[in-house]
Amino acid sequence: MDTPGTISCDEELRHWPSDEAQARAVQDRLRSSVRLDESGPQPGFAGTVVGVDVAYDDERDVVAAAAVALDARSLAVVDEATAVGQVSFPYVPGLLAFREIPTVIDALARLTRVPDLVVCDGYGLAHPRRFGLASHLGVLTGLPTIGVAKNPFTFRYAPPGPERGATSPLLDGDEEVGRALRTQKGVKPVFVSVGHRVDLDRACAHTLRLAAAYRLPETTRAADSLCRKALAGA
DNA sequence: GCGACAG
């Protein structure tokens, strides 16, 4: 049931924190395992880009995750998988990963191919402790990851130019933790940050390429759609 | 203490 690329994160998953203090300690401990020295796959490489997303049912405390693999060149869907689980952590800004990752990993493990790049909903480096969802998922699976968020979280940015492809730094004080990226002309930007084993330039290039027709990357759109269906049928 | 706060 294990995908070769999703390395044995069993140990971390067994020791899942049960409160906020433990969760922050896990982030502080794992942060040094993030690899920021790799460029990551070239945009347009021959391989798959996988989008992951989750949906919740508050009444039943159920969470459904989806992983959808797209061919990196054609953006055609080549594989998809879902998983359903019990919500195991509340939503706390800065601790999103603890709510989403277990079910997301279950879904990823059900793909028939190892992803070459994973696109997460949310942040990676752009995080209060520099260890957001995308960073965490990258470290646990070993896979290259990036984060694409719809909101600037607590960070500041100057609006990028109006043209598609325009960017501006996403700032935590003086530090650039990511970029605001305009994926469509005249439309609100998305917020890109690196996760694991991918640099910021390529993270933005991949995001722009994946967002050829809409504001959000096709990976995100496909995963969002699929996890909602999975939740409805659970 | 108050407000803000990925999904």
Add this chain to the structure above:
DNA sequence: ATCTTGTCGC
């Protein structure tokens, strides 16, 4: 995230 109708525009 989720609750939710119509509506403006290409």
